[in-house]
Amino acid sequence: MRINLPTWLTLFRILLLPVVVVVFYLPWHWSSLAAAGVFVAAALTDWLDGWLARKLGQTSPFGAFLDPVADKLMVTVTLFLLVSDHPSALLALTSAVIVGREIGVSALREWMAELGQRARVRVQLLGKLKTIMQFVAIVVLLVEHDAGTLRFYKVGEVLLVLAAALTLVSGFGYLRAAWPALSESSFRDGG
Template sequence: MDDEAPENGKPMHITIPTALTLFRILLLPVMVLVFYAPFRGANIAAAAIFIAAAVTDWLDGWVARRYDMGSAFGAFLDPVADKLMVAVTLFLLVQDNHTPLMAVTSAVIVGREISISALREWMAGIGAHATVRVATIGKVKTVMQIVAIVVLLYQHDLESLRPFYLGETLLVIAAVLTIWSGLQYVRAAWPVLRRQR
């Protein structure tokens, strides 16, 4: 969350939060390559890359708030980076563990992210963005989602199914929290939605 939009043809200034967000996006193709790499420990490396991305997600927001570096561009780029990382990683995991439960759970999570992003963008367009702020349950959902994905990435290439079942269970819990937080967003936005019909 981060920098100044270009004005009068001046180049955009890249602040530390913006650089962290861009770094998170650059980690995405690296994680995909590592995920498919044939070397021993690729699963641990992929999980470590995802953890690094999650840490930069927290860090760029903290730096932006602490040092007053927030901007419209940062507000746009940060959630895009988050959703790209989660969606692409879930696609990798479903391809690697193509069970109906994994597919449905991942579809619920990705579908919710797309739907709520569209809702928030529309609300911002009509000047009612404050109505749909991130709720506590949304933050809990995010933490659960990150833990589940890390466990599933670690499980990749392991012979034991125990970590997979743990990761799958955590992902199902994350999907339930995803639906719950999504309904809270819709509930908060509903009065405005009714007026705009």
């Protein structure tokens, strides 16, 4: 298998995750901005790899598999960092909703692919909006994670709650789209 440029960018995004973790825990006053900067660089590669894949005609099954995995890893790892730093019920609950939805939708897509109906649960516009909202919320929370005043931390929390709401709505959209095939399969299998 030959790895193309968009897939290299996706792999680079995954490799940036340990960098975000290390920088997040550095004991320097600029570590918040640096961690947020690394996260933003990773988020930009998410946009760039998709754009390049379409522009250069370099889409591949491996790239199509790896790109959403990289996105989910980015969000999940960073949310774990943020919850460990500010263990509030609100942050833990919204993070659990986001991560739980990601796991559920991934399982749903796998099941639908097994039924030969993966196209029913392809990425929707609302799912892309959800991802953007998550990224923005995470950047705000990263910047503010060790700031003395936490003046924008509440803004980040509100954005994350909105992202969790979009997460639920888009997740139910995927489930509704898949429901006819799922219920038919369950009826056919006797379940």
